[in-house]
Amino acid sequence: MLPSDQDQQARRLLSVYDTELREAAEMTGATTVTRDGPLWRGTFGDRGFVTYRDLGGLTGPALDHLIARTVTYYATQTPVTSFEWKTRGHDAPADLPDRLVAHGLHAEEPETVMLGEAALLAVDLPLPGGVHLRRIDHQPDPLPDLMRAAAAQERAFGTPFSAADLALRVQQHRDLLEFWVAEAHGEVICTGRLEVVPGTAVAGIWGGGTVPEWRGRGIYRALVAQRARSALARGVRYLHSDSTAASRPILHRSGLLPVTTTTPFIWTRQEPRR
Template structure:
């Protein structure tokens, strides 16, 4: 694809992203959803999530008031330990991240939003000898494997992962989420989720991570391909992912395009 056509396709995909994957689509599985002007606010157990598609030209004091109301909304719910305000690099006003920081929210690492045709990622990828792929969420009792998958994610990303949180997320999205793993010698060495988004042509690929000693052997790419085939079989046309610096090159080589960035801003109860 030429540079001009790539730019045109990225613009088309960004339009689809804004139309199909913002606001209500992001809050599938939330226990509560409320609105405050252009904002959508959800809760998931002890966590909150804030998103919007268009801040309606709010700037200056009006935007500060909206941020303050949002903090108060979550702060007055004792069960809420933190919330995420999801920002995108192409959104206006451009000073929203600065204002969130001024109100005490801290930025996590930015990620690249990757989008493209699921068919581009679906071709089978050879696995190293002794490695196999398996879906673990559809068995009668997935909890033992969820515990093992969470431990593998913890090793892959270097941060704690709660199997109980994964189980709650699976319960909330029972018919919309698949959890796939790669195994070798009885050990889970790579994990990843596929999440179908109702009412859209999209599925998301999330949580992909390979334990350090198995990296560089195509296992993550094979797990992406498996999830792409599953997404196509279930009627999705597009895949999207908020990608780290490690996963972005793999997805881009497969044909997905970077269309914007996303940075979570986090409020934590003190």
């Protein structure tokens, strides 16, 4: 594919992303959803989440007022301990990150939004000897396997994962979510979710991680291919993922294209000083 053709394809996919994967699509599972101008503000338990299709041309003081109202909105909800304002690299105005920081939010690491045709990823890939793939969410009692998967994710990412949180996610989104693992000798060595976006032809691939001693052997890519095949069987056309520097090259080689970046800006409730 010529660079110009790839650029054209990326622009088309960016339109799919903006149209299908923002605003209401990001509020699935929210306990409350409110609107303020262009913003969608959701609450998910003790966390808040802010998204929008665009900011409607707001700049300067008008944008500052919108940010301040949002901080006040979540600050007055005592169960909420933090909220995320999700920015995208192609959004305007360019000084939005600076304005968010000025209102007490801090930026986390940016990720690359990858998007493309699921059929490009649904290929047969070899696995190392003794490794097999298995879906674990549709069992009568998935908790034991989810506990093993959470432990593997903790090893892969170096941060704690709660099996109870995974089980709750499965329960709440049973018809939309698939949880897959790669196993070797009875041990979970790689994990990944497929999450269908309701009302769209898109699904997300999330939570992919391989434990350190099994990396570089094609297991993550094989698990992506398996989720792509499952997505196609569900009638899904596109797959997307917010990718770290580690996973982006793998997804790019598989056929997904980078269409923009995303940076979470986080507000955290400060405990009063005693």
